[in-house]
Amino acid sequence: MFAMIRIPDKMKAVPLIILAVLLMCSALSVPAEGQLQGNREGRPVPVTILSIIPSQAEPGMSVTLYGSGFSNETHVLLGPLEAPTTVQGPKQLSFEIPDLAPGLYGLFVRREDGTVSKGYRFSVTPRTPSATSLTPDKIYACSPDTERVVQISGGNFLPSSQVLFDGAVIKSRFDSAETISIQIPRIASGLHTVQVKNPGGTLSSSLALFIDSKPEITGIIQGENYVNYYDLIIEGRNLQSNSKVVVEGKSMTAAAVNPVEREKVIYVDCNRIIYQRHPYDSAEKSFTVQVINPNGESSSVVEVSAP
Template sequence: MRPILPILLSLLFLCLHPGTGAALEITALTPAAASPGEAVAVSGGPFDEAARVILGEVEIIPDNSAPRTLRFTVPSLPPGDYALAVYQQDKLWPSPFIFHLREPTPVITALNPANLDECADEAEHRVAIDGTGIRPGALVLLDGAVVPSAADAGASLYFTVPILPGGLHEVKVVNPGGTSSLPRTLTVSDIPVIYSVQEGPNRVNTYELHISGKNFRYVSALSVNGLRVTSRSGGDLRTLQGEYLEYIDCRNLIYHRYPYSGELKRVSLQVINPGGRQSPVYHVSIP
């Protein structure tokens, strides 16, 4: 009669090491299609802790290994169909399933900056797009139109905002396969602001007030204690009092003013843009 102890030990060893000497099979792939970063379960077995998932030609270490299930995270690979296999005990076990890797849906997590001034230089008009699922070759859409963009080490993409009217604008990212992000809002402010007012040169009967700020326009007007003074670059469209506003650029205006007396007088100034956009009131004491 054969000794029973060696048989019992052999059975115990097989129970503790189910993959040893056993044929491996793959019975299910859940889900059979996913995007990079998503989880997939390979069912079948028996699997051991050293098992590796082979997707195409890429070896993947499972996130979780169990005798009947391997779970892994889909790596960042080009979209398409991939053969799937399991490598275990120096042997490649093919799967009857084909895994479809879907193109990820891009997500814009932030625009930096998300708020721009109408009067901003080119550097200030550069916007970085931070996000996930953005593939190489993705397009940037601004209000539905494609704008030139490029990849940047510090962000997923960046683009330069063209001249836009004040208000809310939509930014989207579209991957090469057509998946599109939800729109993200870019705000362009056209509200004028006065930062400072300085006295300039004095002439025979007039003097200059140099007004610095932002979002000034060629046809902006200046309210002086409620009196409207109009502007025309290079010209002198005058008020009844003979005063006028000279447009220099979107950050600078010159108010040509007649002094009313030698004493300082507190004056309220406001820049008014077409459409009624007004700067906050700026108070200054001038002759």
């Protein structure tokens, strides 16, 4: 019979150590998938564009590209310009449309190693103007020309932008890419719309402008005294040449003077009407005055103390 040979415990661990070393060497010798493509084939990983969202945009808007092979130094070329680019990862980046005229442009992605993607056609659309506010957004119907200037605030305005007032083009002044000024024509009172239109037909949203024609009495003062009458001066806004002046229920207009009637009104301008009052005596009395315009709009009733 053969005698059994006993192997020391320390020698049993040697084959396991050798096997572990061999496996580690094998792992280190296998290149990554990208390295296989780059090293074995002798060319870099290609840059690929799979989708463009959105497929068209205007200058200043952001566009996202999905694909592969992007690096931190990858840039987007749109037509003749390099667009500001932000890389989110090897499969996604975004860029901002540069200041280009509307039209179709070639879109490419270029990596720092010179690798360029396949080109695609990208449509740059006209800038859409943005109108956000009017200053002021209300004017009085009788305001002078100097008080009829309205400023439109917004963005993407161009020197060639047009302003539409109730759908029709009116004269405007380009102030900057954020402001345009217009002078409101003498037109019927009420709500009116204002829009900005850019070349290419893009329109801003509509803004409302209110033209207020309601008469308003801001003050009544006693004027010149004559032998048997005196002037009562009515001051206010939106006073018209054919406005009715109602005193204690009795109405008078400057447009219809009754030669038999002693009391009458004289229209001065839209801010002043003179009421020539013939009192019975010089004692002060309390009476009311109101102005009513031809369209039926009326001022508040004002109480006056005078002879």
